[in-house]
Amino acid sequence: QSALTQPPSASGSPGQSVTISCTGTSSDVGGYDFVSWYQQNPGKAPKIMIYEVNKRPSGVPDRFSGSKSGNTASLTVSGLQAEDEADYYCSSYAGSNWVFGGGTKLTVL
Amino acid sequence: QSQLQESGPGLVKPSETLSLTCTVSGGSMSNSAYYWGWIRQAPGKGLEWIGSIYYSGNTYYNPSLKSRVTVSVDTSKNQFSLKLRSVTAADTADYYCARHLLPPSNWFDPWGQGTRVTVSS
Numbered sequence: 001q002s003a004l005t006q007p008p009s010a011s012g013s014p015g016q017s018v019t020i021s022c023t024g025t026s027s028d029v030g031g032y033d034f035v036s037w038y039q040q041n042p043g044k045a046p047k048i049m050i051y052e053v054n055k056r057p058s059g060v061p062d063r064f065s066g067s068k069s070g071n072t073a074s075l076t077v078s079g080l081q082a083e084d085e086a087d088y089y090c091s092s093y094a095g096s097n098w099v100f101g102g103g104t105k106l107t108v109l
Numbered sequence: 110q111s112q113l114q115e116s117g118p119g120l121v122k123p124s125e126t127l128s129l130t131c132t133v134s135g136g137s138m139s140n141s142a143y144y145w146g147w148i149r150q151a152p153g154k155g156l157e158w159i160g161s162i163y164y165s166g167n168t169y170y171n172p173s174l175k176s177r178v179t180v181s182v183d184t185s186k187n188q189f190s191l192k193l194r195s196v197t198a199a200d201t202a203d204y205y206c207a208r209h210l211l212p213p214s215n216w217f218d219p220w221g222q223g224t225r226v227t228v229s230s
């Protein structure tokens with residue numbers, strides 16, 4: 001299966017909102033409400049930020065939100081903070097397997 | 110809270126077999142609520158799911174790697190393992206183990222710290 005498609009980069013100023021897209025197909029993103037988003041800082045393991053499209057694990061700030069329309073999922077970070085600068089990866093269930101996106105580097109200007 | 114730790118050789122020769130083990134602490138792998146997975150990340154690249162296993166031995170594999178991959182479990186040691194055969198330089202990556210909820214969930218958490226494996230002669 002092919003990786004999900006994410007923009008390589010995104011940016012915003014502190015306090016602004018930024019949205020990162022994740023495009024798949026009807027066999028993954030569009031077919032299941034099992035999309036998750038991970039934050040990865042340099043040299044660290046990924047950390048889950050969103051699961052099942054729009055649910056936040058305990059401890060994740062409510063500035064992070066997720067949504068999905070058709071074959072495209074989105075992660076929105078509102079009220080950007082310097083600490084949000086990281087790589088973000090989407091993931092989707094794809095029927096007996098899982099796929100990840102290529103990642104988006106979020107820069108806080 | 111479970112913790113996961115990868116271990117294994119950091120250098121593997123081309124055409125040989127990459128073998129890694131993930132040791133789980135702070136909880137039993139026989140917990141029926143979880144699968145245990147391997148994910149890798151080539152230098153500067155994105156994440157790639159490799160395969161997952163249930164405590165009973167049931168497995169799921171990435172179709173693109175399935176012919177070369179075996180994931181196994183040893184619940185008596187609270188460990189699961191990855192074997193990737195016939196490696197090439199393209200298999201050089203950071204390899205992570207992670208726990209996830211039952212399919213179709215893709216809530217991978219927690220993760221191990223990762224281990225870098227380089228394929229080179």
